[in-house]
Amino acid sequence: MSGPLRIGVVGAGNISGAYLETLSRLPNVRPVQVAARRPERARAVAARFPEVRATTPEDLCASDEVDLVLDLTTPEAHLEISLAAIAAGKHLYGEKPLAPTVEEARTILDAACAAGVRVGCAPDTVLGTGIQTARACVEKGEIGVPVAATAFMTTPGHERWHPDPEFYYRPGGGPLLDMGPYYLTALVLLLGPVRRVTGLSGSPRRTRTIGSGPRAGTTFPVEVATHVTGVLEHQGGALSTLMMSFEVWDSTLPRIEVYGTEGTVSAPDPNSFTGDVRVRHAADPAWHTAPVLGGYADGERGIGVADMAHAIATGRPHRASAELAYHVLDVMEALLAAAKSGDSRPVVSDSPLPEPIPAAARPEELGQG
Ligand SMILES: NC(=O)c1ccc[n+]([C@@H]2O[C@H](COP(=O)([O-])OP(=O)(O)OC[C@H]3O[C@@H](n4cnc5c(N)ncnc54)[C@H](OP(=O)(O)O)[C@@H]3O)[C@@H](O)[C@H]2O)c1
Known part of the structure; x- marks a missing residue:
């Protein structure tokens, strides 16, 4: 072609x-x-x-x-x-x-x-400069050996702004399956695939009410867990603590932080393509903003499709791969199962990690050879 x-x-x-x-x-x-x-x-x-x-x-x-x-x-x-x-x-x-x-x-x-x-x-947000720079910091050894991470996504719920929000509260939705892919894909890029999970979940409200658009005021049922907490054990042994919630009106929690033997990396919102990556080294009490070390510049939704088109044209693997999305889905399903049964669950799937994206890459240049 x-x-x-x-x-x-x-x-x-x-x-x-x-x-x-x-x-x-x-x-x-x-x-x-x-x-x-x-x-x-x-x-x-x-x-x-x-x-x-x-x-x-x-x-x-x-x-x-x-x-x-x-x-x-x-x-x-x-x-x-x-x-x-x-x-x-x-x-x-x-x-x-x-x-x-x-x-x-x-x-x-x-x-x-x-x-x-x-x-x-999707998500292709993790191909932007934010998460790619955080990944480069971790891979360069800026924080020593990574041992743990946190990932927090909090919102009162998408029904405030989405005119047809019912799907967020049906199977396939909920804070974990809807927003978890951004956070879990980022965690897998930062710390590697996951081998075991445990967690708990809650669903305190049985209905929600549409807050905008022509159907504002319509009430509909909640069929999924709306507050999910969990711990993921990555294949290398690092532990990630997760909270994904449609039950929180506001919070001051960070989005994603990675803790290593020699410091901390604070990553920006993985539902965004950009944002500062901040690093704190063990020997220096000040936080520093990392220079951009990777990722497509000026990313917008769709760069994963353009990356895939370039991969098809040149015969290389595409980065926003189904194998990675499958592994992330497997982790999320195992976490929800663990939350129901109260035990921990193994995750049997694996995924190759996509190639990092160099710092100066521009999606506009993907078609130029
Ligand atoms: N909204 C966001 O900000 C956002 C951000 C990132 C990712 N996403 C993801 O993007 C997807 C879509 O979200 P959205 O907010 O755009 O949803 P939406 O506003 O409800 O739109 C869904 C579209 O899919 C069409 N559709 C549904 N079932 C179909 C079927 N069986 N055959 C053909 N068309 C079908 C609908 O057709 P009709 O118009 O005819 O009903 C509608 O055009 C979801 O997976 C969501 O998680 C959404």
């Missing part, structure tokens, strides 16, 4: 505009079609992007104009859309989580393997 990778987007909701903005400006990808369940929603999104035409999910998957299906549907539709794309011989990149369950994710990966197509998965 020569020329930009042609992208068909399934899902025309809240996040679709951010992806289409990025994909429209990068040279090695070209968004060409968009589809949703409701044709008028696909048409409304297509109207904002002159190169993109609205169609149905079925026609998009079957189209000769599409090389990669970008699945921006809600988690419960990921299996259906993924299998349709793979059956049509398309590469696939999906929003997180890869699927609501490990079993569904395995079905997707097996189908892709049999079809000889690639699968990528």
Whole structure:
């Protein structure tokens, strides 16, 4: 294949505009079609992007104009859309989580393997300068041997701002499966894959109320744990302490910190592409801001797709890989199972770590050889 990778987007909701903005400006990808369940929603999104035409999910998957299906549907539709794309011989990149369950994710990966197509998965925020710089600090030995980490994600809940927030409270959602992929992917990049987990969870409120948009005031049921705490044992022995919550009105907790024998690295929000990485060395009481040591500059949602397009064109592994997303999903499912049973659970999956991204890399240059 020569020329930009042609992208068909399934899902025309809240996040679709951010992806289409990025994909429209990068040279090695070209968004060409968009589809949703409701044709008028696909048409409304297509109207904002002159190169993109609205169609149905079925026609998009079957189209000769599409090389990669970008699945921006809600988690419960990921299996259906993924299998349709793979059956049509398309590469696939999906929003997180890869699927609501490990079993569904395995079905997707097996189908892709049999079809000889690639699968990528969000988050791609960890390819930005924030987490890539934190990873470089840890790998350079700035804090000695890493022994532990913390990861905290706190919010009162997405129903305050999302006009259709029910999916955040159904299987495949909740603070762990929705926001955990950002934090756990970052922790895996910083400390390596996970081999064992334990934790506890709670779900104190049985309903939530939509806070914005045309359906504001509508109450809907909560079907998942809304406060999850856990401990992860990484393969190298380091321990990460985790709290993912839709129950916290405010907090002053850091997002991610890594503690080593010689110091501490404080990483920025892994749901963001940028942000300062701060380092405190054992011998120096002051915190220092690290220079940018890695990551795509000016990252936006969609750079993982562009990285994958470059990987397909050049025959290298893509970084936002399905194997990494599968491992993260496996960790999350094991943590929820441990929280139910009250014991610890082994994590059997593994994942190769993606190649670090050099400091001066620009996604705009991915198409230039
Ligand atoms: N919102 C964010 O800020 C954000 C940020 C990062 C990641 N994400 C992730 O992105 C994904 C989508 O989130 P969102 O906020 O954009 O959701 P959303 O606003 O509810 O939009 C979901 C879209 O998927 C379409 N859809 C759902 N089921 C479908 C099916 N079976 N076949 C075809 N289309 C289907 C919907 O079609 P209709 O429009 O016709 O209903 C809608 O266009 C989720 O996995 C979420 O975790 C969201």
